[in-house]
Amino acid sequence: MKLKKQLLLVLLFAQSYFYAQTFNVAPILTASGNQIYCPLTSMKIVTDMTIVDPDNTGIDAIYIQISSGYTIGTDVLTLTGTHPTISSSWNPTLGKLTLSGITSQPTYTALIAAIKDVEFSNSSPNPSGFRTFSITVGEANYLPSNGHYYQYISNIGVSWTSAKALAELSQYYGLQGYLATITSVEEKQLSGEQAAGAGWIGGSDQETEGVWKWMSGPEAGTNFSYTFWNNGEPNNLGAEDYAHITSPGVGILGSWNDLSNTGEASGNYQPKGYIVEYGGTPGDPILQISTSSTITIPSITSTTPASNCDSASMTLQATTNIGTINWYTNPSGGTPIHTGTSFTTPVLTTTTTYYVDSFPSGCTSGTRTAITATINQVPTVTLNPVTPICEGTTASITASTNFGTISWFDSITSTSPIATGPTFVTPNLSSNTTYYAQANNNGCLSPRVSVLVSVNQIPVVNDETIEICENDTLILNAGITGLSYLWSTGETTQSIVYNGSNNYSVVITNSSNCSKTKNFTIIEYAEPIIQEVLVEESTATLIMTQAGDYEFSIDGVNYQDSNVFTIQQGGLYIAYAKEKHGCGLDTQSFVVISIPLFFTPNGDGINDNWIIKGLTHYPNAKVAIFDRYGKLIIQLTATKFFWDGTYFGQQLISDDYWFTLKIDDTTPEVKGHFSMIR
Structure with missing residues (x-):
């Protein structure tokens, strides 16, 4: 009913307006x-x-x-x-x-x-x-820039769809009304910030969520090309598909938020009315019921200062939005010294500030804009003396300037500095090197000042590795005469006697106080001494008294790195241990005997006799065989070196038997046992 009453009132107003316009120009x-x-x-x-x-x-x-x-x-x-x-x-x-x-x-x-x-x-x-x-x-x-009119209509609680219909029923001096479409900053200010209150405008994203379009007037169906949403808007809370100018005091003045078709029942988000826009509709009459005038406030829109070194004449520039630019020497008062967009100063020796405005003659107030012509002094550089350095070390060079900052260069013509600041630490140097310092005061450069870093040579020495045999005598020599020496042993002579350590060093210092360390590595080879030859059955192992770089042999001709030998034939052997670098040879005799653990005297021709292999090589060897009770059964010699398992012609029973073996008077007696199996 409320909407029908509103539409009826609008129709009555439109009818009365029509009659008035028919008879009124x-x-x-x-x-x-x-x-x-x-x-x-x-x-x-x-x-x-x-x-x-x-x-x-x-x-x-x-x-x-x-x-x-x-x-x-x-x-x-x-x-x-x-x-x-x-x-x-x-x-x-x-x-x-x-x-x-x-x-x-x-x-x-x-x-x-x-x-x-x-x-x-x-x-x-x-x-x-x-x-x-x-x-x-x-x-x-009235907005002169587009010729449109904007009218706020108060209507508490009106829906967006009702506001759109009511707006389209409105006319203003024959211009067709529509729910306002805001496409520029000027429209935004006049219809929002300078409007009478909050209200609907003609935008909606009902068709596609997030795609806002104008739904009224000449822009109907077009996407927003300009927006002025409030902070956090649009937020689409509760199907909010319609654009609304925010209530004053809520966020940004004149900004937009999205509401549902009806908005809230009360408060800041209750619709209070709507904004009708007139103009731009095809068929609208051409009206002259409005006119406009403008004033422009002159302002300097840009300035271009200038700078130079020492003394110079410079050209300053400025632009304005309107009028003629006036140049002054003071921030206020006085008469112009020049007019126009550029001003060439006299020759200046110090930094000078000028002031510009574009106010017409007769203006006695307004702020002038400062433009500075800067005179930068050409700086000077003072270098501190540099102490000569030793080869392979760095030098620290310092300089000072009265203005600006210092840069360091490695040549008189190079354009890229290798360092900046008052102190420059060189890389490690091996020869005399010249560097250059230059100060820069806002683009004003000093002449480059050179500094020579003198480099003193260090003693030329080479490390040594010396190989010696155990118990050799060795003299270590620094290798250069006439200099100063400091050995790792604390000695200060050119030569010292080797005392058994593996490593030595000596710091050699020349007359320029430049030093170099020479290192000695002593490799001492141990003398070979055989402690014993350990024989186990057919294996002989040479045991040395100390570790070393040795090679081994049991025939004096063929040597191997391993100290373990497998010997197939029993007998007397000589073990040889030789130091590989010529640091000595040691020998030791040893006996290898092959004593069987059992024999089977059954007449089959296999192991019928108990024989100690190699015994024939020892004519003085004696072997005694005993039964388990210690009874002597037989004695074997080099001429009788086997036993057939009998005692005085009688076969003995299968059992374990014991033996003693004496090769000669210089070797120890060997004892053991074996089995006879029939």
Whole structure:
């Protein structure tokens, strides 16, 4: 029902408006006066104003609004002069001044006179930009840059779909209305920041979530090309598919948020109305019910300072948004020393600051912009003496300058420094080397100053590795005469006697106090001494008294690295141990005998006799065989070196038997036992 009543009221209004327009010609407003503003002054917004209306002599009100560039808090429109039939009302939120009659409808003549006396002022000492003033006969906000009108309609709780329908039923002096589409910063400021309250605008992402489109007016169906969302918006909480200008005091003034079609029932997110935009619809009449004027506040938009070394004349440059640039020597007061975008200074010996503005003649206030012509002094470099260094070490070079920073170079012509700062530590040097220091004071370079690093040679020595035999006598010699020596033993002579250590070193120092260390590595080879030859059955192992680099033999001809020999034939052998580097030879005799562990005297021709192999090589050898009770059974000699298992012609039983073996008087007796198996 509420929507039907609203639509009925709109239809009745549209019908009455149609009849009024049929018999009433809209007035034509024309203003002139695009001017330049002096800061902290008041300036009339027009230089001339006309209103042409063939069928009326007056109108209820004229609305003057700062429609572009408005700065709330500092910009003010004020009616000056004496106007007995006109009253004025300034709305700082809208940036709008309303001129209306005091007791009755004012005449156009009175309104024109009042418009000519409306003045603009700004309380900032250094304002910037421009201001556009729209002058119109209707209450809708007029934006001269696109010729459109914007009207806030209060309607608590209205839905987005109802607001869209109501907006499209609205007309303004014959212009078709639609829910506002905001596509520029100027539109955003006039319809949002300078509007009467929060309300719907014509955007929605209902078709595709996150893809916002304008759904009304000439932009219907097009994606947003400009947005002014509040912080954290759009957030799509609860199917929020429709764009809404945020309530004042919530986030950024005039910014947008997304709401559901109905919004909330109360509070900041309850719809309070909607914004209707007029203009741009095909078939709209061409109206002249509004006009505009502008003022521009001169400002310096850029400056180009200059610098030079020592004394020089320099060219400074500046640009402005309007007017002619004036050059001064002081930040305020005085007369210009030059006009134009560039200024060539006289020859300067010190840094000098100049000041520019583009205010017209007669402006007594406003901030000038400083531009500096900088004179940088060419620096000087002082190098500290460098002590000669020894070959293979580094040098630390220091320098100072009266201005700037120091860079170091490895040649007089190189362009890339190898180090920066007052101190430079060279790499390890092997010969005399020249370096160069240069100071840089903001691009002003000193001459390069050279410094020679003298490099003294160190003694030429080579490490030695010496091989000796155990108990040899050795003299270690530093190898260079006439210098200073310090051995690792503490001795200071050129030569010392080897005392048995493996490693020695000597620091050799020349007359330039440059030193080099010579290292001696002594490799002493141990003398070979055979401690014993360990014989186990057919294996002989040579046991040495100490470890060494030895090779071994049991025939004196064929040598091997292993000290273990396998001997197939029993007998007397000589073991040889030789040091591989010629540091001695040792020998030792040893006996290898092969004593069987059992025999089988059964007449089959296999192991029928117990024979000690190799016994024939020892004519003095004696073997005694005993039974388990110690009874002597038989004695064997070199001529009788086997036993057939009998005792005085009688066969003995299978059993274990014992033996003793004596090779000769110089060898120990060997004892053991064996088995007879029948």
